[in-house]
Amino acid sequence: MTYDRYQHRSDQGRFPKGHEARAHYAHTVGEDGFYLLEQLAAPTTPAHLRELASVKTLTVIWAQQYERLTEPLPTDGAAGRSAVRWKELKELPRAATQLESPYDLDARYRTKQALHWLGYLVHYTETCDRHKPALITHVHTTPATVHDSQCTALIQDALVQRQLPPREHIVDAGYIDAELLVHSRREHAITLVGPPRPKAGWQTKVPGAYSHDQFFVDWERQQVRCPGGKWSLPWRERRDPSRDPWFAAHFRTQDCAACPARHLCTRSPHQARFLKLLPRAQHEALQTARATQATAAGQKRYARRAGIEGTISQSVRAFGARRSRYRGLPKTHLQHVLTAVAINVRRIIAWFDKVPKATTRTSHFAALAA
Ligand code: SF4
Structure with missing residues (x-):
């Protein structure tokens, strides 16, 4: 029976149909796994078997997915009783720490809008000098669960280490927040340029309502004055x-x-208005970034970032970056670096051949409007 169950790789077989049959199958697999681990833990088993990487992986995955019970319980509606409990979704570890595949222990699962994938994320940094080829200066690869904002400082550190720090680091909204604005300026004298997170709160969406930026902040007194002229308590x-x-x-x-x-200020029936403030340097950096981004000059400066979308597209379409050819973060990173090298070589050749940079394509219909 056991041979029948495991003679094929899981991706070559078919899971039973229906919730009950699947739950029963999951319990059986759980019991088999625990049985195997118990045999490996027995004193008669050669010690080197316990040290195998695959055994350690099995131990971690089983601990994440199952609970060993002392008393057998009825299984999920299926016949029989099981001393194994298959954990519910809410009991699983955070996506960042959960092993998703025994074949690649670094790969993580991610959902972004309509896209779902198991693996990694790559962040390219490139130059955006209008009269020179746009060259990739840094490649940063992370497991898929790492948020963009966790990469900004690391990317800047790497650029500084290679003596390639930009004066302006133009990024999209995911890579920017108040703390990063201050950190970039203070640590590396880099101006982080991008659209900061929009202001939060219903007041920003209702015309005439009192949003955060209509309050005057007195940093010396440590108080805030509202549009109605009242002062807050010291914060x-x-x-x-x-x-x-x-x-x-x-x-x-x-x-x-x-x-x-x-009614323009708070929707709480009883409580007074309350404001959450960041430390002064962050608060002011965020206000400045928002104000700059709202101007025509700010928009024009930010538009230079658009070139990186072409680079991402090129790496996906011409170099297959959507699929990792290797297992593990180090090798996947190497694939991304080699892709960047290939893109750079093509761009340098095009530069020497005086091939003009491609411009954003316009449909015939849109061209008429112009
Ligand atoms: S509700 Fe309170 S905080 Fe808001 S404007 Fe009136 S007095 Fe000021």
């Missing part, structure tokens, strides 16, 4: 272990209760 610092400190500025309940413009 209090809040600390969160995972991030920088922030400040909570509360207005007085009696001020807000008597305010004729309350």
Whole structure:
């Protein structure tokens, strides 16, 4: 029976149809796995077998997916009882730490809009000098679960280390936040350019409502003045272990209760308006970045980033970057680096051959409008 179950790779077989049959199958597989691990742990088993990488992987995956019970329980509606519990989705570890495939322990699962994939993410950095070829200066590969904002500082560190720091680092919204704006400037004298996260809160969407930027912040007094002219109580610092400190500025309940413009300010039936403030350097950097991005000059400066979309497209269409040819992060990174080298070589040859850079294609219909 056991041979029948495992003679084929899992991707070559078919899973049973229906929830009950599948749950039963999952329990059986769980029991088989635990049985195997128990045999490996027995004193009569040669020790080197326990040290095999595949055994360690099996141990981790089984701990993530199953629980060994002391008392057998009825299985999910299927016949029989099982001393193994197949964990529910909510009990699984975070995507960043969960092993998704025994064949590639670095690969992680990610969903981004309509796209789902198992593997990695690559971040290219390239020059964007209008009169020179756009050359890739850095390639950063991460497991798919790593957020873009976690890469910005690492990319800048690497560029500085190679003595290639840009004056301006133009990035999309995922790579920018208040802390990174300050960090780039302070650590490397790099101006991080991009659209910061839009302001939060319903007040930003309702015309006439009092959004965050209509409040005056007095950093010396540590108070905020609202558009109605009332001052908040002195703010209090809040600390969160995972991030920088922030400040909570509360207005007085009696001020807000008597305010004729309350409906433009807060939707809380009883509580007064409350503002969350970042440390001063971050707050001001964010305000400046938002203001700059809203100007025509800011938009023009940001438009230079568009070239990287062509590079990503080229790496996907011409070099198959959507598929990793190798297993593991180091080799996948090597694939990405070689792709970047190939793209650079093609661009340098085109430069010497005086081949003009491709421009964004326009449909015949859109050309008529121009
Ligand atoms: S509701 Fe409170 S914070 Fe808002 S404008 Fe009125 S007094 Fe100021």
